């Protein structure tokens with residue numbers, strides 16, 4: 172009894188590190204990521220985020236009070252207003268319209284991750300759902316902070332991916348990340364050892380699916 176979000180990360184430490192410090196992330200930070208890899212990743216991420224917005228809607232459905240409802244609503248707003256807007260802007264620069272995006276075939280990594288999270292939420296309760304969502308929200312906030320601490324990271328106009336880093340380091344995203352950690356810390360403080368074990372499996376599975384998502388970007392795979 173008496174767990175926290177850090178305990179979830181510690182239980183899958185190696186996977187978490189492989190996710191945060193993936194080659195895709197390192198190359199993006201250094202500005203050396205092949206444009207085709209970023210483009211493939213970002214287009215798949217558009218499809219991914221639409222399903223993740225649905226997952227937040229499911230979390231809202233599972234909410235029992237106003238505070239839980241608002242928490243899910245805030246998570247969904249970050250995806251729809253902040254992240255999807257940037258994705259559509261990037262794609263517009265490449266001459267790819269929202270109609271083109273909607274017609275894109277989904278990569279297996281996109282399907283696997285999004286359906287895993289939706290299934291976990293359907294099967295479980297609100298805590299299961301948020302633990303499945305946490306590597307997404309908390310992970311990208313942590314990635315931006317990790318990139319900023321790395322000597323190889325190039326910031327400014329010389330890095331074509333600078334606006335991507337800027338979004339995830341922004342106060343809007345970082346505040347949502349802190350809220351999620353606080354929310355999880357409150358719930359994890361009272362779970363039993365058995366329940367914590369179940370939750371670590373969900374957290375690690377979602378983290379491994381994040382690793383596959385980066386790899387899909389590097390491999391240009393469907």
Ligand SMILES: Cc1ncc(CN)c(N)n1
Nearest residue numbers: 216219254307308311384
């Ligand atoms: C695959 C993935 N994971 C996380 C995030 C950050 N919401 C994202 N945009 N895409």
